[in-house]
Amino acid sequence: xFKNLSRGALLAAxxxxxxxxxxxxxxxxxxxxxxxxxxxxxxxxxxxxxQHEQGRLAMEKALGAAVKTTVVEAVPEGADSERVxxxxxxxxxxxxxxxxxxYLEPALRVAADFPNVKFEHAGGYKTAANLNTYNARFYExxxxxxxxxxxxxxxxxxxxxxxxxxxxxxxxxNAFALGMQAANPKAQVKVLWLNTWFDPAREREAALSLxxxxxxxxxxxxxxxxxxxxxxEKGVHLLAYQSDMRRFAPKAQLxxxxxxxxxxxxxxxxxVMDKRWKPAxxxxxxxxxxxxxxxxxxxxxxxxxxxxxxxxxxxAKGQLKPFGGRLVDQSGQVRQDKGALDDAAIGHMDWFVAxxxxxxxxxxx
Numbered sequence: 428x429f430k431n432l433s434r435g436a437l438l439a440a441x442x443x444x445x446x447x448x449x450x451x452x453x454x455x456x457x458x459x460x461x462x463x464x465x466x467x468x469x470x471x472x473x474x475x476x477x478q479h480e481q482g483r484l485a486m487e488k489a490l491g492a493a494v495k496t497t498v499v500e501a502v503p504e505g506a507d508s509e510r511v512x513x514x515x516x517x518x519x520x521x522x523x524x525x526x527x528x529x530y531l532e533p534a535l536r537v538a539a540d541f542p543n544v545k546f547e548h549a550g551g552y553k554t555a556a557n558l559n560t561y562n563a564r565f566y567e568x569x570x571x572x573x574x575x576x577x578x579x580x581x582x583x584x585x586x587x588x589x590x591x592x593x594x595x596x597x598x599x600x601n602a603f604a605l606g607m608q609a610a611n612p613k614a615q616v617k618v619l620w621l622n623t624w625f626d627p628a629r630e631r632e633a634a635l636s637l638x639x640x641x642x643x644x645x646x647x648x649x650x651x652x653x654x655x656x657x658x659x660e661k662g663v664h665l666l667a668y669q670s671d672m673r674r675f676a677p678k679a680q681l682x683x684x685x686x687x688x689x690x691x692x693x694x695x696x697x698x699v700m701d702k703r704w705k706p707a708x709x710x711x712x713x714x715x716x717x718x719x720x721x722x723x724x725x726x727x728x729x730x731x732x733x734x735x736x737x738x739x740x741x742x743a744k745g746q747l748k749p750f751g752g753r754l755v756d757q758s759g760q761v762r763q764d765k766g767a768l769d770d771a772a773i774g775h776m777d778w779f780v781a782x783x784x785x786x787x788x789x790x791x792x
Contacts, residue, residue: 459495460700462486463520465511466500467527468625468650473670475624475650476500478686479526479549485689486696494696504529509536516541522699524692525549527624528593534558545699550595552774554706561691564712565595565668566602566773567742568684569646570749571720572666573606573616575681575735576644579664579727580607583614586637588647588654590624592787594776596648601780602749603646603666608782617642618785625650631657638663645679655680671722682735685721710770714743755781 464483466476483496497520502511508530515523516537522545525534531551538546538558551560576585585607589596600618607614617640619633630649634657637645646666647654655676658665665676667683691711698704711717720739723732741747751767756778779787 459493460490460522460696461495461497461518461520462522462524462696462699463497463499463515464524465502465508465515465526465530466498467502467504467508467529469501470498471651473652473672473675475669475686476526478669479524479688482688482692483524486692489689489693490696493700505533509533512537512546513540516544521545522547522696528591528595531560545704547695550593554708556706559704559706559708561709561711562595563686563717564710565684565686565718566598566749567712568718568720569599569602570606570609570747571735571739571742572646572668572682572684573603573608574610574738575606575720575723575727575731576603576646576664576666577607577610577614578731579681580611580614580644582641582643583611584641585614585616585644585646586634586640586642587616587618587785588621588630588633588637588645588649589618590621590649592620594774597776597779597787598773599648599668600783600785601776604780604782605749605754614782616783616785618779618783620785620788621649623649627651627653630654634658635661652676667722673722680722680724681727682720682723684718686718687716690716710774712742713739714745757781757783 468476470480471477487494487496499511502508504527512523512534524547526549528550531548531553534546534548535553535555535558538555542557544557546558548558548560550562554560587600589600604616607616617637619637621629621633630651630653634645634654638661644664645654645658647668652672652675655665655667655672658679659676664681665679667680669686671683671685673680713719738747748767750773754763756762
């Protein structure tokens with residue numbers, strides 16, 4: 428039901444909603460919707476969890492007294508997350524947002540035991556009668572970030588600090604590489620895996636290793652500001668991810684791929700309150716306002732900024748496809764000769780494009 432929302436529709440959800448929704452047909456106040464958010468890392472000042480927290484706050488602002496929220500942060504994936512979600516359901520929460528990939532199986536188990544509770548899982552690939560999945564097409568922003576990186580990099584080498592080899596991360600790496608190659612056909616993206624979403628010390632270590640290997644541009648798919656801070660310290664460029672990281676890398680950051688969840692969270696809460704919620708997987712992109720390349724550094728040439736923004740508009744209109752045209756993988760195999768990958772192929776991506784220097788664990792393939 429949310430698949431084809433425009434950016435305006437998503438943002439309008441935050442404006443159109445009001446505490447009036449907390450009134451019954453008879454005009455008497457009804458109990459607020461109890462919604463809970465489970466976060467894999469501390470909220471902090473930037474990053475994946477921080478952006479979801481901004482979405483929660485936007486939902487609260489839009490719906491006012493009609494909703495009451497609970498937050499549990501720094502919850503590890505696995506048994507701990509199942510225990511937390513089970514407790515939240517038992518406490519009477521009617522809507523639970525599970526905001527990390529590894530929460531899927533625990534959420535499915537809890538959902539089976541609490542059929543009257545609605546679950547929304549970020550990035551998942553399985554649904555149930557009372558569990559939906561949602562995600563953003565981050566790869567669209569990644570392509571733009573890669574293009575900008577290709578335009579400014581002198582070495583033609585970018586470093587990519589990555590969490591786990593799940594399809595969403597692989598999509599981002601490939602899209603960044605393809606965007607960079609659109610600006611510089613000889614560009615290379617070097618990948619280091621963390622096998623964790625949040626570990627500032629390891630994120631920093633990986634970033635420094637990539638700089639030492641010749642990367643003059645850094646980006647990441649991890650949860651802390653450690654990579655931006657390393658870029659600032661080493662005087663290399665940064666394409667930030669999840670949040671605007673200028674407070675941590677005021678000189679290094681060229682732009683940021685930012686996720687916006689407020690409009691979606693508001694619409695989901697309204698749907699639950701109106702008893703019209705259904706499990707309909709959502710994958711929104713630039714067109715929907717769920718992801719954008721933001722905070723372009725004003726020191727960049729005006730013509731380059733305008734060019735990147737024009738390409739962002741082209742992606743929103745469907746005129747530029749990040750995974751369009753001829754695609755060749757690391758081994759030289761032609762994965763696509765023409766056209767554009769469909770959602771199924773993108774959603775199950777388990778290979779690297781040519782120009783990515785890194786390996787994929789066997790488990791990812």
